Amino acid sequence: MSLTLRINGRDRQIDSDPDTPLLFVLRDELKLKGAKLGCGLEQCGACFVLADGEAVPSCVTPAAVFADKQVVTIEGLAERETGARVQRAFVDARAAQCGYCTAGMVVAATALLEAEPGADRDRARVALERNICRCGSHPRVLDAIEKAAKTT
């Protein structure tokens, strides 16, 4: 039985085995490589996508589980007002070094500000706990979120 996923506002026919974790469907079949493979264990946040507005890891959960959800990847984030604002704020704050963690951070920050437009720094600290960064971009990510929140 074939699987249809709604990704970045479009229905996509999926050929991969529906048991395949969403991340590999996105990257391998749909060539959406913005979400990164960091751990494959739901421990680091590099593979985050929005599923019905919530930031969730995509590296373990089978694609089929997302069948009735609106999935938005980093590539589709600019279409959302908050997503675009967060992306701009990340650039302005220079909130990335190597950038491997950044897609996941931008997704998590967008989910946070869509749910809580006025979220402050302390709230952001807690909300991004699941996102690891090894380069130490954290203070600038917090700056970016603060800025994106303020500019509402």
Added chain:
Amino acid sequence: MNIQEYPLVSDWLRPDGDHLVIRSGKVELGQRITTALMRIVAEELTLPLAALRIEPVRTGVTPDEGVTSGSNSVVDSGGTLRLAAATLRARAMALAAERLAEGVADNAPDLRIADGRITDPASGRHVNLLKILADCGDALPVDPDAPPLPLADRAPAPSAPPLGLEEIVRGAYAFVQDLERPGMLHARVIRPPRRNGRLEAIDAEARAAMAERGLEIVQDGSFLAVAGPAEWDVIRGATRLARGCSWTPGADLDEGDYQDLLLNNPRTSVPVVDGMPQDAPVPPPFEAPDFEATFTRPYQLHGAMGPSAALAEWGKDGRLDLVTHSQGIYPLRQTIAESLGLEENAITISHAPGPGCYGHNGADDAAFEAVLIARALPGRPVLLKWTREDEHGWEPVAPAMVVRMAARLEGDRIAAYSAEAYSDTHRGRPRPGPDRAGPRRLLANTYREAPEEPFVATPNMTRHAGLHRNLDPIYKVGEKRMVKNLVHDLPLRSSAMRCLGAAVNTFAHEAFLDELAEAAGQDPLEFRRAHLEDPHALAVLDRLAEALADSPPAEGAARGIAYAQYKNRMTRVAAAVDLRVTEAAEPVLERILLVADAGRIVDPEGLREQLEGGALQGASWALVEELHWDRDGVIDRDWDSYPVLRFPQVPRMETLLIDRPDAPSVGAGEASPGPVIGAIANALYGATGMRMRRMPFTADRLMSMALAE
């Protein structure tokens, strides 16, 4: 050194239409070196950043600048590019003078250069710099004495987002892990269950299962991999294949406390004088010093966010094409050639971005493994990715380290000071050397059909290198005794991590100095000042004191400070840390303040980012990171068992920069971790009254120290 081998301006800078192309051998690791190099060239030539491009780093195209490490890139590549640009500017000015003088009586116009134009203020005529650069010729040698653009004419390049950042936030920046080629295969390696295990057999069912799934098995002795077109199939295939493998157990790794191993194993010891190891007998320890203390760091991981990866293609013509995030593509090329008996020029290696590595992680090993797989499947590009488990379990780790300090005070001055460091090698990079030192340092080579013997390290005898980096104190003390002990036969394979020995040596100096200051009844900052002569060091400390003066630590928090100059000759950093300790003995960082002097500032925001990133990595090492192992190998193979600093633990961070436009620019990526670790330890003493000398300073450790007292 790079200028001798690449003496021409055109080795470094090449006009190309509307652009000037920069050719550097230094690679982008997220440290913003490409942005810094562009700014240097832009400033020397008064060109906008948009007029510059960076040539991708590739063997045979960009210069061989060895390894991108040691915070050296701004000095090495940046220094040469500045000279090349200054040479080019001088030539362009001369050519412009000829052109603008045509038909003018006074034929020595006093030309001005600004905004990419050379202008004759007398006539108002001008020429476009980029156009004239194209006429400067390919044969112009870099003038090692070319004067930099006078201060008055310098306009620092305006702040612009660093290269790649726009793509990064849109998910459009391609890492090695994201590469794609027609007909590409994905691959995974199957590792032995124990470090020294050897492959005995693969059962028939597993082989059949691979064939059924359309997956290729690649085997060379005990090096085993699986490859196929779809990544998820390959991941599952690797799990299936692993189930069908039997391995010999191999020898156990030595277990025990790393401190005991470091102090008791065989070692090579040399004295260190003025930062230089000496081929001389080790001076005896001080007799009955007044103060002694031992500081330690466990094994730690580079722990890149993305597991290492590489893309290799073994052409049907026998040529090898490799894309890697290695920090040293030329040494890697030599070592691969030596490992496989190939001609170096049959191999092309290109650098592509990888996740931040903070030193020598799995990148080179993964690159060579991709080559081994591609060699077995000629004509098919192979993208090998390590797994998280591979990265944690098999990367060349940061060596555990012990530093023993001893001192005598006379009044409030340090009259005698001894620092003795013990550690495994920090030189695990696959650089060619005697006794196949290159091949021996590639992981897979020790598992192949004809395995290489494990690498045996010898002491690095260069100034402030390896485990003796910053072992020599920056402070003026009476009698000095420094010893470097390279310890042998340790359980885990180790290599270079950000700062090398300087992280632990600086921690030891800075924590010990606070102990001495207390004994001398001195304020820690004043005590440091009294033992420093360098006016720039004093300026950095003064700036710190000034910034701290009107912001005492919050209620219940304590403050610690520290100071260091990386390699005793590069960036100076003073750090202050405010922290408190919860009821549950958990240290909570509240604020980190850094003051830094990196000479002439190239890219202020980039410099801040490097210092901040270093500070937070130092904080993570100091507070949470410790790698455990047992006789089988590394135990901690994920982010739960090997925790790192996360958002809730990140403090407020401020960075103050001192710019010295007349001083050379120096790199800063490794300047802040050491002082931050020291300042954290000193703040913890303020908060708890306990001297934490063993990293990481966890709640458990604080608790057991409190109980022991």
